[in-house]
Amino acid sequence: MSAVSQAQADRVLRLKSREREAHACYPCKKRKVKCDGTQPCRTCQKRKHPEICTYALPQRRRSVSRQSIAARSASPASPPANLNYEETRPEDNSKNYVYSGDNSVVSILRLRTSDANESVAREVGSVLGLQNTFNNYPFMDSKTPLERWRSLLSVLPQRSEVLKFFHYYQVTAYPFNPILAEMDRFESDLCKYLNAHAAGELRDPERITDRWATDKSIGHVSLLLATLAAGAHYSDLEYPQRLELSTDFARRSFNALRLANFLFRPSLDIIQALLILGNTMQNMGQSDAAWALLGTTVRLAQTMGLHTERSTVHWPENVRTKARTLWSTVVWQDSLLCLCYDRPPIVSVTGWPLPNSFYERQDLSYTELMHLLCRLGLDIMRPENLGVVEGDRALEGLQRLDDAHKRGLPYLRSRENCTTLQQNLEYLAFRMHTSFCVSVLCRPAMRKATSQPPFPHADILRARAKGSLIDASKAFLDFQALSIVPLRSWSMVHTVLSSTLLLCIWEETRNDPECRSLQQRVIDVFLSTDSRTSDDGASINEGDGQWLSTRHIRALVTLRSALEREEEAGAAEAVNWAEITQSMLPQFGAGPDGLMDLQDPFDFSPVTYLDSIMNVPMFDYTQESEFL
Known part of the structure; x- marks a missing residue:
């Protein structure tokens, strides 16, 4: 074949190739299968993805390799939104990675193949239904x-x-x-x-x-x-x-x-x-x-592999550090909600063990101490730890909390070492969170009536419980004098109201002059003179701009009514808290069976009483089967 005829043949072949390419949609061309050129084509209809059948693929996306596409995916040249097949996460400079455990088929393929782009693992994951295929959120009207x-x-x-x-x-x-x-x-x-x-x-x-x-x-x-x-x-x-x-x-x-x-x-x-x-x-x-949204957030984070260090080994070091920090923040949120609701945690900390130096340092910052405190909180709530003798488990938890407190920066250990406003605020915030954890650990001792047989370390735990409730109230009062943070933060409002309610109803603190003074001061903060009154008689302050949820309002109304009755009864006559509880039941929207049997005052549980106020069911789930 002469040089001229060979060049002509090459040109004809190129034209034919372009002609075939123009008649194949992107999915068929990608899979190298026959396409009939319709919109959508029969192949895409048969594979049940007609929405991605398209022929309008930008030239620059066709002429580059997969690696180049991944490198430039941060700023594509106006690709159709439903064609981001090689979409990556530019912020972590990693591939379109979906975490799977070591025993999964996808992970075994990833380890045994030498495919640098992991395309085999991705294809298998898609075939097995382990990989999302929607590149647009399907539950919106925006399509183009x-x-x-x-x-x-x-x-x-x-x-x-x-x-x-x-x-x-x-x-x-x-x-x-x-x-x-x-x-x-x-x-x-x-x-x-x-x-x-x-x-x-x-x-x-x-x-x-x-x-x-x-x-x-x-x-x-x-x-x-x-x-x-x-x-x-x-x-x-x-x-x-x-x-x-x-x-x-x-x-x-x-x-x-x-x-x-x-x-x-x-x-x-x-x-x-x-x-x-x-x-x-x-x-x-x-x-x-x-709480419900956090469950979705945790699952999405686990999808990315943020919950374990092993899944991020292929990421750049700075992104691995960011992933560790972000998972610690997830743990923080889950821990506080679990402690407040007494619900089991869903996060794990085994995938990111703290470095040994973390347990040896004496200069931990507020954030570092909070991360450590939240890990201790998760240990408190672990189901496997609930079977341990309550007294022994509580005492061990207290020792760990005390050890963490000693390893903070000097201004976090004592307010006398605070020299700036921010240091004062961080000291008070950490004091509130620590006091709340102590009170949760000591609640078994508070739950036991004085007439019942004691359990191990009861005296120690009851003393620590009383101190934690007083400390939480004092820290809140000092904090709100310097900042609006405690009045706008749900966890802190919950902490101080929980502490105040327990001080009010626990037999060891209800008649203590210092505790009574703290109760009244906390109530005065929330129910100040420049407040408006809601339909149920509860006051909601707008002067300082704090909010109160319905459950908090119930708690305040109950507490205020109880204190007023106790003042009317006088010091010589003890108030029957069981009667007060029963009298408040209609206001809570629940009958006596919805709380507990308070016929015997010695069986009275302040924690159960608190839960009955703060966690009144929002819906009657017994009517779930009825349509109207």
């Missing part, structure tokens, strides 16, 4: 890239919103619950957002800005909106406006999460956004919904 872009523009925070409310989050909320794993990095991304907003990149609903239309960027927007929701809650606005703004930011953040396909393509930003939203829901008095 332009519709998705318009939906994003409708929830974007404005410049004025960012400048006002992020400051409140950064200064007030973040120091006491540092969910953001990298504040410096987040602030850098925040500056990029504000610059893009000022440059007009986020204004035109008819023109998509590529770098802000990716799942990664939308996930960052949802995280930004979540911080604004938390910031609005801690702002200086009046309660109605504050609640409205916080709820609006949270709603927009959830919408952005759906646009980022959070349930099918989780990322580190998405996990952080969910954690902040859950914490904000707690602070708005919706802790039970926050």
Whole structure:
């Protein structure tokens, strides 16, 4: 064949190849199967994914390798939203990784194959139904890239919103619950957002800005909106406006999460956004919904492998550090909710063991001490530990708490060492959390009536219980004098109300002058003179801007009524707390069988009484079978 005829043949072959390629949809071309060229083609219909049958693939996405696509996925050239087959997480520079245990088929294939891109493992995972295939959130109306872009523009925070409310989050909320794993990095991304907003990149609903239309960027927007929701809650606005703004930011953040396909393509930003939203829901008095949301958040984090160090070995070191920090924050949230609700935890700490130096250092910061405290809290709530003799388990837990307290920075050990406002606030916050953990550990001793046979270490535990309740109340009173944080944080409100109620009803503290004084001071904080009164007679203060959930209102109404009755009875006549409890039952919406048998006052359990007030069922589940 002459050189000229050979060149002509090559040209004809190239044209034929392009012609065949133009007639095959992307999925058929990818699988190298026959395509009939229809829309959708018969092959895609047979495989039950007609929604991804498309022929409009950008040229630059066709002409590069898989590695190049993964490297550039942070800013694709306007690809259709349902074609991100090689979508990666640019923030961790890793592949589209889904965690599976060592005994899973996918992990065995990953170990035994030399495929650098793990395409074999991914394909097998998809075949076995272990890999998500939806690249768009399927439960939204936004189907096309332009519709998705318009939906994003409708929830974007404005410049004025960012400048006002992020400051409140950064200064007030973040120091006491540092969910953001990298504040410096987040602030850098925040500056990029504000610059893009000022440059007009986020204004035109008819023109998509590529770098802000990716799942990664939308996930960052949802995280930004979540911080604004938390910031609005801690702002200086009046309660109605504050609640409205916080709820609006949270709603927009959830919408952005759906646009980022959070349930099918989780990322580190998405996990952080969910954690902040859950914490904000707690602070708005919706802790039970926050508990449910945390379950989803934990599962998504486990999908990414954040719960174990082994699953992150292929990530860059800085991202592994971020993953460790983020999982510790998940543990923090789960621990506090478990202690408050007395529910079993769902997280595990075995995958990220603390370094030995952590147990030897004497300069642990507030955040480090809180992480350690939350791990101790999880140990308290572990089902396998509940069978241990209560007295021995409580005493061991107290010793561990005391050891942790001794290894904090000097200002966290004693308020005399505090030299700045922030040090005072951190000292008081840690004191409240520690006192709450001590009271939980000592509740078995409080639950036992004085007439019953003692159990091991009862005297020690009862003394520590009384001290913890007093310390929690004192710390709250000192804290609220310096900051609005304890009045806006659900865990701290729950701690002080729990402590005050127990002081009020426990036989060892109810008649103690110091305890009575603390009870009245706490009530005065919540029920101040410039408050409004709700329909049920409960006072809700708007002057200081704190909130009270329905359960907290019930607790305060009960406590105030009990104290007034005790004052009327006088010191010479003891108040029958069982009668007070029974008299309050109609107000709680429950009959006597819904609480406990209080005929014998010596069987009275202050913890059960507290739970009956704070955890009144919101629904009557016995009527579950009835439609109307």
